[in-house]
Amino acid sequence: MEYLLVHFPASRRVKVGNVFQGKTEELIELEAGTYTITLDEPPINFTPKKQEVRLAGTTPLSPREVTFAQR
Amino acid sequence: MRNARQRFCFLFLCALVSACAHYPRNDALQSYRPEEGYRFDALQDGDNTDSLFLCLALSGGGTRAAALAYGVMRRLDEVTITWKGKQRRLLDELDCISSVSGGSFTAAYYALFGRRLFQDFRARFLDRDVQQTLFHRVFYPGNLVRLLSPYFGPIDLAAEYYGETVFEDRTFGDLIASGRRPFIMVNATNLASGERFDFTQDQFDLLGSDLATFPVARAVAASSAFPILLSPVSLFNHPQPPGFALPDEYKDAEQDYFLNRRRYQWARNRLSLLDKAERPYVHIMDGGLADNIGLRAIDNAYRRGFIRHRLNDGLIEKLVLVVVNARTEAQDEVTRMESPPSLAFVAYKTATISMDNYSFETIEMVRELSAERVKAQQVVAACQQRLAERCPGAPGLPTFAVAVDPHVIELNFEMISDPQRRRYFLELPTTFALPRPAVNDLIAMGGELLDRSPEFQQFLMGVVPKR
Numbered sequence: 366m367e368y369l370l371v372h373f374p375a376s377r378r379v380k381v382g383n384v385f386q387g388k389t390e391e392l393i394e395l396e397a398g399t400y401t402i403t404l405d406e407p408p409i410n411f412t413p414k415k416q417e418v419r420l421a422g423t424t425p426l427s428p429r430e431v432t433f434a435q436r
Numbered sequence: 437m438r439n440a441r442q443r444f445c446f447l448f449l450c451a452l453v454s455a456c457a458h459y460p461r462n463d464a465l466q467s468y469r470p471e472e473g474y475r476f477d478a479l480q481d482g483d484n485t486d487s488l489f490l491c492l493a494l495s496g497g498g499t500r501a502a503a504l505a506y507g508v509m510r511r512l513d514e515v516t517i518t519w520k521g522k523q524r525r526l527l528d529e530l531d532c533i534s535s536v537s538g539g540s541f542t543a544a545y546y547a548l549f550g551r552r553l554f555q556d557f558r559a560r561f562l563d564r565d566v567q568q569t570l571f572h573r574v575f576y577p578g579n580l581v582r583l584l585s586p587y588f589g590p591i592d593l594a595a596e597y598y599g600e601t602v603f604e605d606r607t608f609g610d611l612i613a614s615g616r617r618p619f620i621m622v623n624a625t626n627l628a629s630g631e632r633f634d635f636t637q638d639q640f641d642l643l644g645s646d647l648a649t650f651p652v653a654r655a656v657a658a659s660s661a662f663p664i665l666l667s668p669v670s671l672f673n674h675p676q677p678p679g680f681a682l683p684d685e686y687k688d689a690e691q692d693y694f695l696n697r698r699r700y701q702w703a704r705n706r707l708s709l710l711d712k713a714e715r716p717y718v719h720i721m722d723g724g725l726a727d728n729i730g731l732r733a734i735d736n737a738y739r740r741g742f743i744r745h746r747l748n749d750g751l752i753e754k755l756v757l758v759v760v761n762a763r764t765e766a767q768d769e770v771t772r773m774e775s776p777p778s779l780a781f782v783a784y785k786t787a788t789i790s791m792d793n794y795s796f797e798t799i800e801m802v803r804e805l806s807a808e809r810v811k812a813q814q815v816v817a818a819c820q821q822r823l824a825e826r827c828p829g830a831p832g833l834p835t836f837a838v839a840v841d842p843h844v845i846e847l848n849f850e851m852i853s854d855p856q857r858r859r860y861f862l863e864l865p866t867t868f869a870l871p872r873p874a875v876n877d878l879i880a881m882g883g884e885l886l887d888r889s890p891e892f893q894q895f896l897m898g899v900v901p902k903r
Contacts, residue, residue, distance in 0.1 A: 366805070366808055366809070366812070368812070370834050381748075382683065382684035382685045382688060383470075383683050383684050383685065384685075384745050385745070385749065386744070386745050386748035386749060387748040387749060387750070387837055388837065390834055391750075391834060391835065391836065391837050392812075392816070392834050392835060392836045392837075393748050394744075394747065394748060394809065394812070394836065395740075395744070395748075396696060396698075396699055396739050396740060397692075397695055397696040397699070398688065398689060398691075398692045398695050398696040398699045399688040399689070399691045399692055399695065400688055401684050401688060417688075419695060420695075421695055424812075424815075425812040425813075425815055425816050425836075426815065426816065426819060426833070428834070
């Protein structure tokens, strides 16, 4: 399995594809592959609106990190 | 002259009945509603917690498998646990069942009628000679004529029979209306692609079809449509309804040919149903052809479905997967013969060898998946501890939402220590007509296997109050 870590200044639910899975600053475990990541809304106070990530070769100690900035 | 006219009338009537005989058509989906329909997320959890998440995989194997599954479920109903401060029967925590062939009868009956399973399922199914009744039904004059139609086969008769005598003609709409878990994934095999086909609205969305009006008995018949003996169940592949939008997971997975071939193939196989011009019909049969233990559907939910979503949301603390495998070993018979086996025997083996070959591998795959999670949790915890010791005050490492305690429990006849008893169970035939003593033995053995399982006992230590 692969590991994803999403950063945002506030705690927010993370949406992977069409489904909420976990929260920011927590390890999210997914199978290897391509994913569209965004955050729960409203408020839409984050940028970019969504990000596509490719998960491969991660470990729980070195997850793929994705950052959303506050607008 | 009069006789000739009567004969003509009779033949004309037969031709008319035969021409009218058609398998029931699965209904088109009127609108796309991804939050509704027979999906795990659409069912209420009620008193059933997510934090203790229990799923059963019920294998194929005719009445042998159905009775063994019944025995395991009866034992789960007898076990009292304490979870989150509440006492309850373990069976009340059952969240999902994935089933194949014989196991699908027990799974669907429990999903429809709950604890009534322990009152009348034996009389309705386990103790019946289903095969003989089906055989007789074929020879009813009306049915013989219907079977002349190319659009009506023995499996359609079987589905009618199961509907009348076992499932009270209930549909998946009744399961939706009950709103309660367990969610069942009745598995069949797509004859064209060889892929697993499950009777869930997620699958039916791609057929543009509404599972709510589909008879449960027909799904179970498809799941147990043993090759050669029974014809496949046929489904219309309808146009997609207005408003249909392909979920992101499929679009993303289609890019994963080099990154994750398993995910890519899963998406490609499912999306092939959207090619309505090339595939206007889908013919499905025995789920055992794709996976004879029913674990693949749970594996799919674990990797990318409702189990994965709940793990990442931190809702599941204990994950318990029980595989009830009624596999037998009748190979000695052929190795004792000097002459080459008959064509019928070869046909039977051809249809069943692949069913069993991958079962062991599937179980190991799921075991490895759960062990990987445990190891990941241990690594993070150990590093966190080292960090705290060596760099006090350093910010903590990111952790999982919850440390999950997974248990993968396989029950099969090879666990029986007494060689004679083991041999007895391993040689029980795959049939829908077992003598009552054999059914009794299987039910008792279901509970015994569960009690014998070290993994099950280990799980119980955390949920059964100490005396």
